[in-house]
Amino acid sequence: MSSWLLLNLKALLPFVLLAGGGALLLIPAAFSRGLPERRFNRLFTATLIIIVTTLIITWRAWLSGDTLASGLVLSDRIAYAFDLIFLLVAFLTVLLSRERVQTGGDGQGDYFSLLLFSTAGMSLMAHSGDLILLFIALELMSLAAYILSAFQRDNKSAEAALKYFILGSFASAFLLYGIALIYGATGTTHLSGIAEAAPNLFGASESGGTVWLVRLSVALLLVGLSFKIAAVPFHLWMPDVYEGSPTPVTAFMASGVKAAAFVALIRVALAFFPFPDIPWTSVLSWLAILTMTLGNLIALKQSNIKRMLAYSSIAHTGYALIGVATAMQQGAILEDALASVFFYLLGYALMTTGAFAVVTFMGQGTGEGEQIGDYAGLGQKHPMLALTMTLFMISLTGIPPTVGFIGKFTLFKAALDVGLTGLVIVAVLNSAVSAFYYLGVVSMIYFHKERDAFIPPLSTPLLFLLGFLSIGVLYFGLFPEELFVIARETFKVIVF
Amino acid sequence: MSYFNNHLLSALLLSPLLGVLALLVLPGQATRLLKKTAFVFSLIPFFIALLLYSRFEPVGTFQFTETVPWIPSFSIFYRLGLDGVSLLLVLLTTLLVPLVLAASWTDVQKQVREYCILFLILEIGMLGVFLTLDLFLFYIFWELMLIPMYLLIGIWGGQRRLYAAIKFVLYTMVGSLLMLAALITLYFKAGQSFDLTQMRGLHLPLETQQWLFLAFALAFAIKVPLFPLHTWLPDAHTEAPTGASVILAGVLLKMGTYGFFRFALPLFPEATHYFSPLLITLAVIGILYGALVSMVQPDMKKLVAYSSVAHLGFVMLGLLSGTMEGVSGAVLQMINHGISTGALFFLVGMLYERRHSRRISDYGGLASLMPWYTVAFVIVSLSSIGLPGTNGFIGEFLILLGSFRFHPVAACLATGGVIFAAVYLLWMVLRVFYGKNTHAENNLLKDLNGREIALLLPLLALIFWIGFYPKPLLDKIGPSIEQWGLMQTTELLQNGEVRP
Numbered sequence: 001m002s003s004w005l006l007l008n009l010k011a012l013l014p015f016v017l018l019a020g021g022g023a024l025l026l027i028p029a030a031f032s033r034g035l036p037e038r039r040f041n042r043l044f045t046a047t048l049i050i051i052v053t054t055l056i057i058t059w060r061a062w063l064s065g066d067t068l069a070s071g072l073v074l075s076d077r078i079a080y081a082f083d084l085i086f087l088l089v090a091f092l093t094v095l096l097s098r099e100r101v102q103t104g105g106d107g108q109g110d111y112f113s114l115l116l117f118s119t120a121g122m123s124l125m126a127h128s129g130d131l132i133l134l135f136i137a138l139e140l141m142s143l144a145a146y147i148l149s150a151f152q153r154d155n156k157s158a159e160a161a162l163k164y165f166i167l168g169s170f171a172s173a174f175l176l177y178g179i180a181l182i183y184g185a186t187g188t189t190h191l192s193g194i195a196e197a198a199p200n201l202f203g204a205s206e207s208g209g210t211v212w213l214v215r216l217s218v219a220l221l222l223v224g225l226s227f228k229i230a231a232v233p234f235h236l237w238m239p240d241v242y243e244g245s246p247t248p249v250t251a252f253m254a255s256g257v258k259a260a261a262f263v264a265l266i267r268v269a270l271a272f273f274p275f276p277d278i279p280w281t282s283v284l285s286w287l288a289i290l291t292m293t294l295g296n297l298i299a300l301k302q303s304n305i306k307r308m309l310a311y312s313s314i315a316h317t318g319y320a321l322i323g324v325a326t327a328m329q330q331g332a333i334l335e336d337a338l339a340s341v342f343f344y345l346l347g348y349a350l351m352t353t354g355a356f357a358v359v360t361f362m363g364q365g366t367g368e369g370e371q372i373g374d375y376a377g378l379g380q381k382h383p384m385l386a387l388t389m390t391l392f393m394i395s396l397t398g399i400p401p402t403v404g405f406i407g408k409f410t411l412f413k414a415a416l417d418v419g420l421t422g423l424v425i426v427a428v429l430n431s432a433v434s435a436f437y438y439l440g441v442v443s444m445i446y447f448h449k450e451r452d453a454f455i456p457p458l459s460t461p462l463l464f465l466l467g468f469l470s471i472g473v474l475y476f477g478l479f480p481e482e483l484f485v486i487a488r489e490t491f492k493v494i495v496f
Numbered sequence: 497m498s499y500f501n502n503h504l505l506s507a508l509l510l511s512p513l514l515g516v517l518a519l520l521v522l523p524g525q526a527t528r529l530l531k532k533t534a535f536v537f538s539l540i541p542f543f544i545a546l547l548l549y550s551r552f553e554p555v556g557t558f559q560f561t562e563t564v565p566w567i568p569s570f571s572i573f574y575r576l577g578l579d580g581v582s583l584l585l586v587l588l589t590t591l592l593v594p595l596v597l598a599a600s601w602t603d604v605q606k607q608v609r610e611y612c613i614l615f616l617i618l619e620i621g622m623l624g625v626f627l628t629l630d631l632f633l634f635y636i637f638w639e640l641m642l643i644p645m646y647l648l649i650g651i652w653g654g655q656r657r658l659y660a661a662i663k664f665v666l667y668t669m670v671g672s673l674l675m676l677a678a679l680i681t682l683y684f685k686a687g688q689s690f691d692l693t694q695m696r697g698l699h700l701p702l703e704t705q706q707w708l709f710l711a712f713a714l715a716f717a718i719k720v721p722l723f724p725l726h727t728w729l730p731d732a733h734t735e736a737p738t739g740a741s742v743i744l745a746g747v748l749l750k751m752g753t754y755g756f757f758r759f760a761l762p763l764f765p766e767a768t769h770y771f772s773p774l775l776i777t778l779a780v781i782g783i784l785y786g787a788l789v790s791m792v793q794p795d796m797k798k799l800v801a802y803s804s805v806a807h808l809g810f811v812m813l814g815l816l817s818g819t820m821e822g823v824s825g826a827v828l829q830m831i832n833h834g835i836s837t838g839a840l841f842f843l844v845g846m847l848y849e850r851r852h853s854r855r856i857s858d859y860g861g862l863a864s865l866m867p868w869y870t871v872a873f874v875i876v877s878l879s880s881i882g883l884p885g886t887n888g889f890i891g892e893f894l895i896l897l898g899s900f901r902f903h904p905v906a907a908c909l910a911t912g913g914v915i916f917a918a919v920y921l922l923w924m925v926l927r928v929f930y931g932k933n934t935h936a937e938n939n940l941l942k943d944l945n946g947r948e949i950a951l952l953l954p955l956l957a958l959i960f961w962i963g964f965y966p967k968p969l970l971d972k973i974g975p976s977i978e979q980w981g982l983m984q985t986t987e988l989l990q991n992g993e994v995r996p
Contacts, residue, residue, distance in 0.1 A: 379651075380607070394643060400636040409676070413570070416680045424680075428673040435669050439646065439662060447650040447658055484569045 004070070011068040011075035014058050014083045015123045021050035022116030047094050047112040051119075055087045062490075069495045071190045074129030074267075081490040082126040082263045085346050089256035090119040092353045092469070095461045096248040096360055111151060115252070118144035122260035129496060131179045131189040134264055138175070138228070141260055142168050145253060149245035160244025167227070167237040175224025181217035185210050191271040192496035198274035214275055221268055222283070228261035229317050232290040242310035243370075247363060250306060251356035254313045255349035262320060262345060266338060269328055270494060280328035285423050288325055292318030292430045299437050305359055305372050308437060312396060313352065315434060320344050322423055323411050329418040334494065336417070339487035340410035346483070347395075347403035347476060354392040354469035358385060361462055372441055377450025385458070386445045388470045393438040395473045398431045402477035410484070505560050505576040508544045508586070509623050512593075512616035515540070519609050519616075527608040534612035535597045541619065542590040545583075552583055554972045556979030558629060558693065566633075571689050575630040580976035581757060581827050582626040584969060585750060588834045589622045591954065592746045596739040598951045599842055603738055603849055604652060611652060614644040615739065622747050626754065631679050631690040634759075638672055638715075641748065645740065652737040660728075660735035667728040671715035678711030682763070695763055696980075702766050709767035712760045713775070719752030722775070722812060723782035726805050733801035734854075738845030741797065745804050746838035750830045753811045757827065761815065762980055772816045776899075779816070780909045782809030787916030791923070796844045796854045799924060800837060803880065806913055807833045813903075813910055814895035820977065822898020827973045828966065829891030832879070835962075836888060839876040839955040843869070846948055850941050856924060861933030866943045870929050872952050877921040879959045882914055887962035 009016060025043060062080035069076065093115060121141030128134040146168065150161035183189050186197035201210050223234065230238040242250045269280060295315030302308035323341035326332055363370055379386040395404035408431065412424045458466075476483055500507055515537030522530055552559060558577030566574040578586070593615060604611050621644070624637030642665055650661040679690075685704065686695050700708070718725045729749075733741050761768050786806030793799035811833070814826025846869070848854050863870040875886075882888035892914060900907040933939070944952070962969060 390643075399642060400639045405636075405639070409680075410570075412677060413680050413683070416677065417684060421677070421681070424677050425674070428677050429670065432666060432669040432673050435665055436662065439665060442646075443650055443658060443662065446647060447661075479567075481567045481569060484567070488569065 007068065008070055008073045011070075011073050012124070012127055013061070014054050014080075014087070015120050015127060017050065017054045017057070018116050018120035018123060021047075021054075022113040022120060025050075025113045025116065026110065043112050044094065044098065047116065048091065050116065051087055051091045051094065055084070055091070058083045058087060062486075067493070067495055069129060069192065071192055072130045072133055073127055074191065074496065075127050076493065076495050077490045078263070078266075078494075079123075079126040081342060081486070082259060083123050085259045085342075085349055086119050086122040086126070086256050088346075089252060089259070089349050089353065090115060092349075092357075092465060093248050093252040093256075095465045096251060096353070096357055097246075098459065098461045111148070114144045114148050118148065118252070119256065122256055125260045126263045128264075128267070129191050131182070131191065131194075131268075134267070135172070135176060135179060138260075138264065139172060141257065142172070142228075145249075145257060148249045148252070149241055151249060152244070152246045156244040157246065158244075160241045163237050164241045171224045171227030171234070173224075174220050174227075178217045178220030178224060181213055181220065185213040185217065190496075191267060195271045195274050195496050198272075198276075201275075211277065214272075215278060218272055218275075218278055222265075222287075225261055225265045225268065226287065229258055229265065229321075230291075230314050231287050231317055231321065232294045232314065235291070235295070235314050238314060239307050239310040242313070243304060243306045247306065247356050247360040250310075251353045251360075254309070254352050254356065255345075258313070258317060259345045259349065262324070262341065265324060266327070266341070269324060271496060273328065281325050281330075281420075284321055284325035284328060285420065288318045288321035288423060289426050290318075291315070291321060292427060296430045296433045296437075300433070302437070303372055304370055305375070305441065306370055308372065308441075309352070309355055309359070312434065312437070315430065316344075316348055316352075316396075318430070319408060319411060319427055320348070322415050322420070322427055325423065326411075326415045326418055326420060329420065332414070332418045335488045335491040336410075337414040338491040339484065340407070340414045342487045342490060343410055343480070343484060344407035346487075347407040347473075350469050350472045350476070351392050351395040351402075351404055354388065354466065354473065355396065357462065357465050357469065358389045358392070361385070361458065372444055375441060375444045376448040377445075379446040381450050385466075388466050389445060390442050391470055391473060393441050395477070397435045397438045399435075400477065401474065403473050403480065404477070406477055406480045503562055504544065504548060505562055505578060505627050508541055508548065508590075509576070509620060509627060511540045511544060512538070512619045512623075515616045516613050519613050522609070524609050527605065530608045530612060531597065531601060531604075534616070535594055538590075538594040538597050538616065538619070541623065542594060545587050545590040548578060549583060549587060552578070552580070552972065554580055554975050556580070556975030556977075561629070570632070571683075571691075572632045573630050573691065574633060575691065576627045577629045577693075578627060579980065580972035580974070581754070581980075583972060584827070584831050585626045585747075585754060586623060588750070588831050589619065589626070589747050592743060592834065592838055593619045595838075595842070595951045595954070596742050598947060599742070599845060600737075600739045601947060603845065607651065611648070611739075614648055615743070618644040618648075618743065622743075622751070625751055629692045631682065631692060631759075633690075634692075635672070635676055635679055638675075638751070641751075642668060645744070645748070648740040649732060649736045652740070653735040654737075655735070656731065657735040660731035663728045664732045667718050667725070671718040671725075674711045675715035678708045682708055692759075698763065700764070702770070705764040705767035706770060709760055709764040709771060712755065712764075713771070716752045716755035716760060717778075719755065720749060720808050720812060721752065721782075721805060723778050723785055723805065723809070726782065726786075729805060730798050730801045733804070733841075734795065734797045738841060738848070741841045741845070742838045745800075745841055746834040749804060749808055750834060753808060753815065753826070753830055756812070756815055757823075758980075768816075772818075776813060776816050776903055776906050779809040779812035780906050780913075782806065783813070783910050783913035784916065787913050787920060790920040791916070793920075794855055794857060796847070796856055796924065796928075797841070798854075799856075799920060800840045800844060803840075803917065803920065804833070804837055806917060807837065807880070810892060810895050810910060810913070813899050813906060814891075816903075817895065817899035818902050819898040820974070821894045822901075823977050824970055824973050825891050825894025825896075825898055827977070828962075828969060829888075829895060831969065832887040832891045832962065835955050835958050836876055836879040836886075839872075839952060839959075840880065842952065842955075843873050843876060846944070847941075851937060856927050858935060859928045859933075859938060860931050860935065861929070862938065862941065863929040865933065865938060865941055868944045868949065872944070872956060873929065874925060875956055875959060877925050879963070881918045881921050885960070885963045887959050887966070889963060890966045 067076040121137050124137035146165040227234040299311035327337035395402035398404045398408040561577040564574040621640035628634045783806050786802045790799045790802040811826045814822040879886035879888045882892040
């Protein structure tokens with residue numbers, strides 16, 4: 001019994017380290033009133049160390065290719081690969097939070113612990129082999145995220161957090177009910193059990209009622225997960241939450257929470273794949289089309305850059321859904337389709353964190369930098385910052401030679417291979433539409449006269465962050481081979 | 497040294513980067529130094545291009561090829577190659593960029609460093625399109641030109657530059673993104689390869705060909721520009737700064753026709769045959785419409801812009817003519833148009849610098865005030881009309897000769913276009929240079945200075961050289977057309993049947 005426990009804990013090492021680290025960091029935070037600068041710096045450094053250590057361990061685990069599928073826990077390359085995304089996002093968010101969080105007050109020390117808890121929840125989601133464990137992990141990630149979104153300590157932030165919490169709980173209820181239904185149908189919540197139960201269930205003569213039970217379960221699970229990835233029409237919470245939260249938290253949610261929900265979606269879809277007569281591809285295709293199109297169209301009208309990025313984030317979810325739809329199509333080469341989703345989510349994390357980093361920087365101190373108009377004339381005042389923002393906007397549009405383009409290319413390629421031509425054409429037209437609002441920012445930066453707004457100097461963590469992300473976006477745009485090999489290796493073996 | 501010799505094309509392609517690096521280390525305020533440095537460094541690609549010209553053998557195959565695996569997971573190779581047609585277009589590009597930088601000496605004063613860097617990056621994109629033999633790489637270079645052009649129009653452009661810039665981007669993007677989908681589909685049909693040289697014998701079913709051809713043709717037709725997808729052009733050309741207008745007309749528009757020549761026609765012969773009546777009709781409409789609209793333009797730059805629609809209609813007519821003469825004429829005319837219209841934009845820009853007006857009505861009787869300018873302008877206008885003795889005549893004559901064989905009606909209508917060209921250009925010349933000068937400001941206009949003469953001289957020389965002795969160029973174009981399977985298409989177009 002204990003060796004089973006140890007084995008599973010070892011497989012969950014990233015989660016253990018992150019959650020344990022987060023808990024440890026709570027102790028000094030609890031014993032101080034307010035947060036002197038030195039203590040803040042120590043917490044900041046400690047968090048980074050925890051994340052980097054976990055990153056190294058996760059990378060080595062991925063390289064070794066060891067897999068544990070104990071029914072409850074599923075530590076395969078997919079899990080470790082997504083862990084890498086989560087840890088990267090967490091690392092970037094911590095760097096980004098340096099200035100934002102320092103503005104005094106109680107409980108500031110909890111910020112880092114909450115980030116670690118949320119990341120731990122994401123990691124657990126990727127490692128879950130059981131739907132109940134998945135649910136617990138999802139809740140862990142979400143609850144920490146709800147609190148993080150309130151950290152701005154103003155009305156907008158509180159509203160964002162409350163909206164997120166209420167609507168998120170509502171969606172979790174859907175998810176839980178879906179889990180209950182599949183338990184009713186198959187007698188298990190293990191993903192492996194669900195996959196195995198498929199042939200038996202539908203071979204029997206009284207499969208009529210069971211079919212509908214399974215279908216309903218899938219529908220409810222999809223609703224719950226669609227909320228988390230902010231697919232249309234379950235996206236209504238997102239723009240308000242993204243706008244109201246502190247910008248580093250927004251970046252964290254846009255890249256990390258989304259990737260976690262995607263891995264959950266992929267796991268669930270793969271487990272349910274053996275069930276016949278579930279129209280995965282058409283449902284996901286329609287979801288993708290609605291999400292892309294609505295996200296892009298509404299983004300066109302935004303004048304607040306955080307809202308614009310929020311709606312564009314919805315659009316990018318749509319693009320990534322194409323990959324999942326492709327994977328669920330008969331005859332799909334899973335490793336190509338899912339690798340493209342992974343690649344896209346990783347690339348998206350880089351580009352979007354970069355964009356939000358610039359927004360964070362612009363909004364420092366005075367809380368400005370939220371309107372697109374605030375970026376007027378940035379090209380002359382701060383050429384380096386302007387250049388990086390332009391790079392991120394170009395990458396988000398999907399113009400070569402950036403990682404955004406390669407990501408879209410791999411998604412389209414996989415989709416065209418299985419014949420989802422219509423979907424690709426919609427995606428392609430949407431990309432053209434998105435150029436309008438992304439280049440709108442570029443045009444504001446370069447084509448307009450400068451304003452008098454004060455721009456503080458760039459701090460070291462932010463400089464490092466922007467440089468790292470810019471180089472990443474360009475490098476993986478020009479030489480994506482290594483990353484793509486990793487992505488394909490990740491999905492070569494599918495276990496439950 | 498041998499490494500350089502074996503990788504001439506890569507050296508050519510990446511040499512503008514040397515200029516970019518040089519510009520980055522210089523201080524941003526030293527505008528004269530920046531411009532001089534940019535000009536000097538932009539001569540490097542030109543000299544490499546001349547070197548390639550001297551070593552080129554007109555046998556029709558792709559030469560100086562380089563093949564390096566780039567993204568093995570997708571079978572994408574870094575594949576470069578040069579044939580006669582691409583050689584000439586490369587020469588045109590590498591010639592025009594230094595001239596553009598020379599022309600911007602007094603024109604551009606703000607953010608000079610960014611201006612020069614953008615042109616050098618644009619040059620890489622343009623050269624890449626002409627040099628690449630891998631479809632994916634082609635797409636990358638095609639899109640690469642988007643943002644520099646957007647920034648060039650938007651930052652240094654005229655009154656309505658924001659509108660013109662975003663219109664340019666959106667039009668081009670829609671076309672090229674659909675082309676991306678077609679490209680990926682072609683990749684699968686060709687057995688998971690992006691290798692252009694392997695795709696000639698594909699023989700896809702007609703319906704597949706038609707869809708793919710349409711997607712490619714859309715992207716290229718927008719760039720050409722083919723009526724009715726031309727509406728981005730007048731705005732982009734007029735609002736762009738002089739240098740950007742020259743490059744836009746001189747090179748970027750050729751990408752559309754080059755795309756047809758290199759991709760759309762040879763890869764989809766049956767579909768080309770199916771759609772050629774439509775395309776020829778649109779080309780002829782473009783010739784006549786472009787000419788008629790040019791006639792009524794009060795703004796000189798817009799006049800020249802619409803004339804580009806007319807001229808490239810000729811090129812399209814030639815490409816689809818189905819004869820060796822027609823296609824050769826079309827390719828030659830691509831070069832000619834680059835030279836003539838490029839020169840026209842330079843000249844209009846020089847006048848605008850002096851008086852900040854492009855309205856024909858603001859000028860008059862300039863012949864006595866600016867004699868050398870008049871000489872240059874008249875020569876270039878005659879070249880654009882296609883007067884025998886100038887380059888334009890050779891190109892247009894070959895096109896009309898070639899298209900008369902199978903499309904006599906189109907050829908006759910196009911000939912009308914030549915007459916219209918004479919009308920709009922000579923009428924403009926009449927109003928601007930001859931007649932009475934009714935504006936006092938014109939008396940203060942200075943004639944061409946040394947720099948301006950130096951930059952126009954190569955273009956004027958080429959106008960006459962190609963006009964009297966086009967053989968060297970035609971010798972290089974001919975074999976390439978035969979080899980590249982265009983003759984297969986043209987035979988189809990001639991005989992109207994589907995070959996096995």
